Amino acid sequence: MKRKFIGTALLTLSLLTSLTPLSSAAADSIVQSETVSSETAKLLQELLRFDSTNPGGQTLALAEFLKSKFDQLGVETEVIKTPSGQAHFIARLKGNGSKKPVLLAAHSDVVPVERKNWTVDPFGGVIKDGYVMGRGAMDFKGGLSVFAQAVMMVKENNVPLNRDVIFLAEDDEEAGEYGTDWLAKNHWEKINAEFALNEGGWIFQDADGKTTQVNITTRDKIYVSFKLTAYGKPTHSSRPMPDSAIKSLSLALAKITNWDTDPTLNDQTREYFLALSRTAKEPLASHLKNLAESKDPAKAREAGKKVVELGSYPLLWHALMRNTVAPTIVQAGVKENVIPGSAEAIVNVRLVPGSTPFEVMEQLQRVIADPGVKVSLASEMTEEEARKYYEQRTAALASSTDTALYKALEESSKSVWPEAEVVPALFEAGTDGAAWRDRGVPVYGIYPYPLDNDTLERMHGNDERISVKSLEEGTKMIYNTLIKVAGSD
Structure with missing residues (x-):
């Protein structure tokens, strides 16, 4: 699918x-x-x-x-x-x-x-x-x-x-x-x-x-996509309903786009940022080193922010230090005078090896904080098949x-x-x-x-x-x- x-x-x-x-x-x-x-x-x-x-x-x-x-x-x-x-x-x-x-x-x-x-x-x-x-x-x-x-x-x-x-x-x-x-x-x-x-x-x-x-x-x-699905009551567009599917989905997407995952480094990316620190100038060099070596999530988060602010390749380094989450496709509606009963969005995620899509799915659900918006894998695989597939990709x-x-x-x-x-x-x-x-x-x-x-x-x-x-x-x-x-x- x-x-x-x-x-x-x-x-x-x-x-x-x-x-x-x-x-x-x-x-x-x-x-x-x-x-x-x-x-x-x-x-x-x-x-x-x-x-x-x-x-x-x-x-x-x-x-x-x-x-x-x-x-x-x-x-x-x-x-x-x-x-x-x-x-x-x-x-x-x-x-x-x-x-x-x-x-x-x-x-x-x-x-x-x-x-x-x-x-x-x-x-x-x-x-x-x-x-x-x-x-x-x-x-x-x-x-x-x-x-x-x-x-x-x-x-x-x-x-x-x-x-x-x-x-x-x-x-x-x-x-x-x-x-x-x-x-x-x-x-x-x-x-x-x-x-x-x-x-x-x-x-x-x-x-x-x-x-x-x-x-x-x-x-x-590791590539994975999630589907966000929101539901509401379909009706005539002249009488907007408070439980609009598009409204719920829009609020969920706004929360996601204003949220950032924490740095999630593995052995490979730690070594990578340490290598960058050896050729960088101060204060960037110290922030790169702190990002790679810190065991304190708060310190790693702060170091990551500084690396992105000061780095020559901010978007690349931002992506390498964490699981990225990006809404990419939105679909809703069948006619301009009909309020639709459902709305969907695809959110694309790139996982640092060692992370699982199910962890990120739980994080997304907490960030959205709306039981009316369902988060699921955008795939025809069963949950059992998906777990096996992503375990293989991670291993x-x-x-x-x-x-x-x-x-x-x-x-x-x-x-x-x-x-x-x-x-x-x-x-x-x-x-x-x-x-x-x-x-x-x-x-x-x-x-x-x-x-x-x-x-x-x-x-x-x-x-x-x-x-x-x-x-x-x-x-x-x-x-x-x-x-x-x-x-x-």
């Missing part, structure tokens, strides 16, 4: 936004696109011009385009069509088989856009002020371009390989039934590997543009940092950004890496380009972008990683 409910809302939004004309500023910007020599930036421009909005976007056309690029180099390729008419793309560089393959996975689908709020065509592949702009520029067609370009460079340079290098452009990562779980169930032999690289960790820049930290994520937060271990891929990422990051600290991290959102993790394959995550907070906050928002310089640096880092992890000794 969760997937159908959210998918319907996204489809409606996609259809509406696709019909919205560009603003005059966006239309004018199409002819203002800058030219660059970066092959990765050029590839990203081409990929952005495929409107691969999920649902219903052009992932098949994008897959065929990628196939043409790799076919020109003589690489083994395949387009795998899904029952929905979309597609995954696979390219494989053959090694000598002495080691198991390494996989690089990047999703080709993107979230919808609100065109009227963009200053450029979101599907125009525009370069402006040194940034490639467009839906998916950062999440994750930029990463797809970096991974693809690095793999093609390995082929172009005829690098001898001990292991196959598999490049995968995935469909249905943002939503849908035919993502990597479907691919693994039906075509596992084509994506089986010793370890995998996916989206995830951030590469931080300071105010001067210096790269200070490289995060390699080894685990994702899953982070990917080991003692592998050839993690070490190659660490060494290559230091070679490109010598002053940066490389740390394993928790990803504050979710990826489709579970298809491999559930089968015992370590998965590491990275957005392979340095970025500032402004660029980070445009993710899934307006005027999404990534800098050309960052794309170039990221391509160099990923190429070096492939040489270290797959090249012949």
Whole structure:
């Protein structure tokens, strides 16, 4: 039910936004696109011009385009069509088989856009002020371009390989039934590997543009959605009732949005904030250390507030230190002159591993403090099935940092950004890496380009972008990683 409910809302939004004309500023910007020599930036421009909005976007056309690029180099390729008419793309560089393959996975689908709020065509592949702009520029067609370009460079340079290098452009990562779980169930032999690289960790820049930290994520937060349901007496809109379902739901949502969960750290996030404290300046460094080490909930809460107030990436750090709670969908009413008898909202939660959805559900019910508003899992699973599922998600271990891929990422990051600290991290959102993790394959995550907070906050928002310089640096880092992890000794 969760997937159908959210998918319907996204489809409606996609259809509406696709019909919205560009603003005059966006239309004018199409002819203002800058030219660059970066092959990765050029590839990203081409990929952005495929409107691969999920649902219903052009992932098949994008897959065929990628196939043409790799076919020109003589690489083994395949387009795998899904029952929905979309597609995954696979390219494989053959090694000598002495080691198991390494996989690089990047999703080709993107979230919808609100065109009227963009200053450029979101599907125009525009370069402006040194940034490639467009839906998916950062999440994750930029990463797809970096991974693809690095793999093609390995082929172009005829690098001898001990292991196959598999490049995968995935469909249905943002939503849908035919993502990597479907691919693994039906075509596992084509994506089986010793370890995998996916989206995830951030590469931080300071105010001067210096790269200070490289995060390699080894685990994702746990995804869960709740449904809030309020009931009231349906009647004519000319005679409002005091027990309105919309009123009850609105009051509940207001309480939730004005509430914040307490810091909930586990061993991984404690180590992460301690690592941040070693490169931060005072007084932020002390607050980060207090957040990581304090056993007093009140002191940890105060330290967390200061970290968010003073930090360079406030929303990211806020999310990493706690279970986040965000209302995302509201539905009520059938006609404008009818007061509805029920109203529903979806509240999306990202859990720090170690927490359970049932704990957060109880917290939500206490915060709402209205027995007339029911909180339940937005899922078709029974409570028993849900408990088992989330126990498995919580028990899953982070990917080991003692592998050839993690070490190659660490060494290559230091070679490109010598002053940066490389740390394993928790990803504050979710990826489709579970298809491999559930089968015992370590998965590491990275957005392979340095970025500032402004660029980070445009993710899934307006005027999404990534800098050309960052794309170039990221391509160099990923190429070096492939040489270290797959090249012949």
